[in-house]
Amino acid sequence: MFKVIWNIILVLLSLLELSQAQTGFSQQDEARYLSNFNTLIKDSYSAPLPTEIITKCKSKGQLTNVPVVSITSSMTSDVLQTRCGSSSICTIPSGITVEMTSSLNVASLVVQGTLEWSDSSQIENDQYLCAGYIAV
Secondary structure (H helix, E strand, O other), X not given: OHHHHHHHHHHHHHHHHHXXXXXXXXXXXXXXXXXXXXXXXXXXOOOOOOHHHHHHHHOOOOOOOOXXXXXXXXXXXXXXXXXXXXXXXXXXXXXXXXXXXOOXXXXXXXXXXXXXXOXXXXXXXXXXXXXXXXXX
């Protein structure tokens, strides 16, 4: 009986640690997210950030009247970048695949299909995906 109670206590403690560790940001938390950006990146990125990522992603600013672009065929990320641009909500519909062969910088990305990013598809040493939000 003691062993069962001890196991229950251990499970409850691990769930408590998970709930405390998994804090996130909602759309209304932009100021809090930006004020914690350096800490978040430091904790999640093992190498120094390339300057390009900081200038293109962190300093993006708030966009208004953002167009939605939905692609209709599979493609690579460099083609997607020319279709969507950096100021649009880019949608990858179900059944469509985008292969990450270059960095991608969009206002936001909605992935209903497939975004494929692998060692074999990544051509550049410093390749990134920059978006105000990514919904999968």
